[in-house]
Amino acid sequence: MKAHGNVCRQLAKKCLASVAALCLASAASAHVFPQKQEPGAGTTVASPERIKIAFDGQLEPSFSTLTVTDTSGKQVNTVKAAVDAQQPTVISVPLPSLSAGHYTVHWAAVASDGHRTHGDYSFDVK
Amino acid sequence: MHIISTRRGKPLLAASIVSAAANATLLMPSLATAHAIAGDRVFPSTLAVDDPGVGDEANLEYGHQRVPGDNGDQSINTFQFEYDKLITQRLALSVDGTYALQNNPTARGFDNFGVGLKYLLYVNEPHEFMSSIGVNAELGGTGSKAIAASFSTISPTVFAGKGFGDLPDSLAYLRPIAVTGEAGPALATGAGQPNAFNYGFTAQYSLPYLQQHVHDIGLPQPLANTIPLVEIPLSRSQGQTTGTVNPGFIWINRYGQFGIEAQIPINRASGSRVGILMQAHIFFDDVAPTTIGKPLFQ
Numbered sequence: 001m002k003a004h005g006n007v008c009r010q011l012a013k014k015c016l017a018s019v020a021a022l023c024l025a026s027a028a029s030a031h032v033f034p035q036k037q038e039p040g041a042g043t044t045v046a047s048p049e050r051i052k053i054a055f056d057g058q059l060e061p062s063f064s065t066l067t068v069t070d071t072s073g074k075q076v077n078t079v080k081a082a083v084d085a086q087q088p089t090v091i092s093v094p095l096p097s098l099s100a101g102h103y104t105v106h107w108a109a110v111a112s113d114g115h116r117t118h119g120d121y122s123f124d125v126k
Numbered sequence: 127m128h129i130i131s132t133r134r135g136k137p138l139l140a141a142s143i144v145s146a147a148a149n150a151t152l153l154m155p156s157l158a159t160a161h162a163i164a165g166d167r168v169f170p171s172t173l174a175v176d177d178p179g180v181g182d183e184a185n186l187e188y189g190h191q192r193v194p195g196d197n198g199d200q201s202i203n204t205f206q207f208e209y210d211k212l213i214t215q216r217l218a219l220s221v222d223g224t225y226a227l228q229n230n231p232t233a234r235g236f237d238n239f240g241v242g243l244k245y246l247l248y249v250n251e252p253h254e255f256m257s258s259i260g261v262n263a264e265l266g267g268t269g270s271k272a273i274a275a276s277f278s279t280i281s282p283t284v285f286a287g288k289g290f291g292d293l294p295d296s297l298a299y300l301r302p303i304a305v306t307g308e309a310g311p312a313l314a315t316g317a318g319q320p321n322a323f324n325y326g327f328t329a330q331y332s333l334p335y336l337q338q339h340v341h342d343i344g345l346p347q348p349l350a351n352t353i354p355l356v357e358i359p360l361s362r363s364q365g366q367t368t369g370t371v372n373p374g375f376i377w378i379n380r381y382g383q384f385g386i387e388a389q390i391p392i393n394r395a396s397g398s399r400v401g402i403l404m405q406a407h408i409f410f411d412d413v414a415p416t417t418i419g420k421p422l423f424q
Contacts, residue, residue, distance in 0.1 A: 031163070031380050031412055033338070040342025042298070056380055113415045119166045121339045 235270020
């Protein structure tokens with residue numbers, strides 16, 4: 001089974017290369033996805049001062065957005081969201097004092113190379 | 127459809143004929159695996175049933191299964207690779223190959239190499255729906271005579287996927303569920319060679335979706351990036367249905383994914399023991415977005 005062994009070794013090398021590619025590719029940018037959302041999806045919180053989402057890659061400040069709407073679909077944030085200049089993976093938007101109710105966060109994240117992802121989630125204010 | 131060759135030696139011939147149906151399922155074609163996004167849904171590149179997306183990516187898989195043969199059970203190990211290249215945003219070209227090793231009787235070598243095209247037909251983001259069509263050709267005579275068939279097999283296939291993110295709030299915890307499927311004939315070009323109908327389904331529960339879109343339950347890594355799933359690849363030929371039920375997990379991030387599944391035969395013709403399937407997958411559109419990871423024509 002020498003040939004079998006050689007094939008296994010070659011495949012093992014390829015798999016290791018794949019692992020390395022996955023682990024070492026952090027310098028690249030493309031589709032970005034949320035890593036941490038504050039407040040989190042489905043949570044019930046006191047009126048939050050801001051919505052903050054940390055992504056797994058750098059954002060393009062000019063095109064990345066974050067808005068919050070109430071149950072009627074009306075936008076409740078009055079200030080435009082901004083990407084953190086010190087942490088370009090983080091976008092946040094300040095909120096006015098929110099009354100109790102159900103709110104939805106809508107985000108669109110554009111990576112520096114133009115790849116766009118978007119999503120939404122809800123939280124409740126008690 | 128890959129079929130272990132019947133061309134070298136009578137023992138191999140007999141064993142291969144008996145186990146052809148089972149092998150057809152084991153080696154079902156995966157035309158093109160993809161980084162597929164529809165709205166909030168990311169469809170992972172599943173191991174046995176192809177997902178509905180297209181992309182710039184590479185896939186490596188190892189499979190082991192025991193199937194019945196004329197002289198008792200035989201073990202089959204397969205190492206499969208596939209490379210997918212986007213021609214346009216919706217059209218992908220794929221090249222795939224499989225190195226197979228089997229015992230009882232012993233044989234090893236490359237199966238026929240395959241080429242394919244896959245076109246992303248329709249995406250509905252609010253309803254997390256995606257569908258595509260494709261055709262794959264396993265080119266007869268391009269593989270080892272010990273393993274590969276002398277004839278080609280053409281497989282036109284439709285693919286579809288649906289996420290349940292549009293369920294009402296009362297069913298919010300079911301929103302991470304997604305189902306995908308594929309179906310199509312495998313048409314053998316050799317005279318007298320049987321055709322087959324290949325089809326399959328997956329059911330997935332995306333923990334990343336749960337965390338990001340439904341309820342942040344504070345899952346730690348690597349659980350927060352894990353998708354438990356069940357795949358059911360099936361094939362019907364000459365009145366016999368073969369296939370497996372594959373429970374497993376996929377761990378996914380923006381650059382790639384790893385997957386592992388058990389392969390539970392649905393009947394004796396599909397295998398005699400539980401097999402295993404493992405995957406490493408790279409999304410070139412995220413690893414190398416400015417070079418090999420972008421379509422040839424934007």
